[in-house]
Amino acid sequence: MDAERRARVQAAMAREKLDLLVCRLPENVLLLSSYWPLNGLSFILVPADGEPVCIVPVTEESEAAAELEGSALKSFPSGVLSAGDPDAHLLRLLSDQAKRLKPRRVGFEAGFTSIAPAWNAAELLVAGRAGEDMLHCAFGGADFIDATGMLYALRARKTPAEAARLRTSNEIAGLGLAAFAEAVAPGARGVDLVAAVESAVLVKGTGHRGARRVRAFAQVAVGTAETALGYRPSEISTTRRLAPGEIALLELGVVVDGYWSDRTRPRVAGEATAEQHRLWGLVVQAQEAAIQRIRPGVAAAEVDKAARSILEDGGLGREFLHITGHGTGFRYHEPFPFVGPSAPGRLEEGMVLTVEPGIYADAFGGIRMEDDVLVGEAGAEVLGPFGKALT
Numbered sequence: 324m325d326a327e328r329r330a331r332v333q334a335a336m337a338r339e340k341l342d343l344l345v346c347r348l349p350e351n352v353l354l355l356s357s358y359w360p361l362n363g364l365s366f367i368l369v370p371a372d373g374e375p376v377c378i379v380p381v382t383e384e385s386e387a388a389a390e391l392e393g394s395a396l397k398s399f400p401s402g403v404l405s406a407g408d409p410d411a412h413l414l415r416l417l418s419d420q421a422k423r424l425k426p427r428r429v430g431f432e433a434g435f436t437s438i439a440p441a442w443n444a445a446e447l448l449v450a451g452r453a454g455e456d457m458l459h460c461a462f463g464g465a466d467f468i469d470a471t472g473m474l475y476a477l478r479a480r481k482t483p484a485e486a487a488r489l490r491t492s493n494e495i496a497g498l499g500l501a502a503f504a505e506a507v508a509p510g511a512r513g514v515d516l517v518a519a520v521e522s523a524v525l526v527k528g529t530g531h532r533g534a535r536r537v538r539a540f541a542q543v544a545v546g547t548a549e550t551a552l553g554y555r556p557s558e559i560s561t562t563r564r565l566a567p568g569e570i571a572l573l574e575l576g577v578v579v580d581g582y583w584s585d586r587t588r589p590r591v592a593g594e595a596t597a598e599q600h601r602l603w604g605l606v607v608q609a610q611e612a613a614i615q616r617i618r619p620g621v622a623a624a625e626v627d628k629a630a631r632s633i634l635e636d637g638g639l640g641r642e643f644l645h646i647t648g649h650g651t652g653f654r655y656h657e658p659f660p661f662v663g664p665s666a667p668g669r670l671e672e673g674m675v676l677t678v679e680p681g682i683y684a685d686a687f688g689g690i691r692m693e694d695d696v697l698v699g700e701a702g703a704e705v706l707g708p709f710g711k712a713l714t
Contacts, residue, residue, distance in 0.1 A: 324355055324375070324393055325484040335473050336371050342426035344369040344470060345458060347450050349441040349581070350653045351432060352377070354478055357392040359536070359581030360441045363448030364401060364409070366417070367394070370424055378416050380409065390535075390580070410457065417461035429462055430470030431455075439583070439654040442536050479659040480673035481652055485582070486697055489652055489675055492579040493695050493707025495528035496586045499539055499575050500709045507590040509567045513560035516543040516571060524577055540576040540655075544689065545569065550589070553689030554644040554681065565592040570599070570688045576655045584707065585651045585677050587693035591714045602639070602682060602690055603713045609633040609680040610692045613647055613662075617678075617696055617703035623666035630680040631664065642682040650676055651695055674698040675706070 324332065332355060336344055346352055346367050349360045355367045356377045365387070366378040375394040379387045380401035387396055399413050400406035433455075440447055450457075458467070481489065502523035506516050524539035531537075542558035544550045545565050549558070550572040558574055565571055568591060575586045591599060613630035627647040634643045646666075650657030652675045660668055660676050670676075676698070681691030692711065697704040 324357055325482055326393070327482040327484065328354070329375075329393055331477060331480075331482070332369060333371060335477055336369070336430070339430065339468065339470070339473055340428055341430040341468060341470065342371050342428050342465075343424055343462075344430040346432055346474070347454060348432055348435060348438050350439040351474055353581040354474070354653055356394045358387050358390040358394075361386060362443050362446075363441050363450075364413075366413075368420055368424075370426075376420060378413065414457055414461055417457065421462045421465075426462065426465050428468055429458070429465045430468045430473065431458060432471060432474065433467075433469035434471030437654070437656075439578075442538075444538065475657075475659055478653050478657060479650060480671055481675055481697070482673065485652065486673070486675070488580065488582040489584065489695065489697070490706050491532045491534060492577055492582045492584040493586070495524060495531050495534060495537060495579055495707075496539075496575055496577040496584040497707045497709045498527045498531075499524040499541065499577065500573070500586060500588050503543075503571075503573045503575075503588060504590055504710075504712070507565070507571045507592050509565055509592045511545075511565050511571070511592065512562050513543045513545045513549070513571070514562055516545070516573070517541045517560045520573065520575060528577070528579065534579045537579050538577070540578075542574040544572045547685070547688040550689035551683050551685050553691060554683045567593040568596060570690065572689050572691065578655075581653070583651055583653070583655050584695050585655055585693065586695065586707075586709070587679060587681075587691045588709070589690045589692075589713065593714070595714045598687070599690075600713065602687060605634060605637040605639060606680055606682060606690050606692050607711050609643075610678050610694070613678045613680065614694075614696055614703045614705065617670060617676075617698055619670060619672045619698060619700065621670050623660050623662045623668050623670060624664060626670070626678070627662050627664055627666060630678070634680060634682060639682045642684050643680060644683055645681065648677040648679055650674065670698045672698055672700055
């Protein structure tokens with residue numbers, strides 16, 4: 324991890340009286356080591372004092388060595404015929420660290436119910452009970468403390484180094500937004516648009532500002548019936564073809580070396596009607612009003628109110644069916660900050676949140692505008708800014 328992140332983590336551990344923090348989820352390994360695992364088999368051990376240790380399968384040793392910052396690297400046999408039982412090797416390494424560190428209070432990820440994938444997103448590995456049993460076996464009589472709340476609080480405020488990586492992720496997402504804008508036309512299918520976006524992100528994004536591993540998760544709804552359901556967390560992209568004047572709605576998650584961005588744009592196939600321009604103008608105004616409210620110390624509910632008031636005044640309050648935003652960065656959707664009408668917290672410098680007002684109705688479909696915003700010392704910074712044209 325970068326020096327600022329390490330200082331924050333060890334200060335939080337001191338407050339919680341933790342001697343050791345042990346994490347296995349890829350998103351937390353990234354947070355605590357700057358390494359994004361290829362699979363979910365890596366561990367990071369952060370002592371209250373001293374150098375962290377990252378334990379990875381030997382098949383990931385070269386990637387870990389290139390990405391680790393400020394941590395020692397240890398590997399265990401895995402993924403080759405001669406490896407034998409990888410868990411037995413891993414247990415020995417963990418037990419060696421337990422003997423060296425002798426921790427009395429060990430923090431771990433007991434409360435995570437939603438997790439981000441490793442690079443191999445096709446197969447999530449969850450430690451579950453077996454992983455807990457391994458930790459208890461390795462660390463003997465230590466007290467195990469659920470560090471979930473502490474980890475989420477740490478993740479909510481990004482360091483300057485992490486913010487720079489999120490700028491890159493959002494710039495690469497912009498390549499997908501551009502491909503979407505170019506490909507939307509009468510006759511285009513939802514699946515064609517998904518393919519164009521994901522191809523642009525992967526092909527053009529890999530190598531951008533040194534990006535090593537890039538992946539896009541695009542979802543495109545087309546036409547009134549499909550986009551009217553765009554308030555849901557997931558779209559279903561189909562082979563339906565866009566008719567002239569219909570809206571296509573892109574929901575786009577991009578992960579770059581473990582750092583996530585979350586963006587949305589609508590686009591009209593051909594010429595937009597005056598009513599579509601009116602509705603789009605209100606959504607854009609709502610987003611811009613919310614972004615203008617963003618600065619350290621502002622209540623998250625005020626940011627939501629700024630967006631919601633614009634749409635309510637425009638007669639569209641009932642059509643704004645979801646919250647204005649959520650945290651993002653170490654995962655596609657993070658719980659902090661939460662930006663909704665009942666949001667309890669206040670924004671802090673370093674937080675990264677989405678600002679995504681949207682309206683949905685059977686009469687006109689779905690229209691949403693979403694960007695990622697960094698809470699800076701002086702106000703809001705839109706990451707990877709991209710145009711707001713409807714056609």
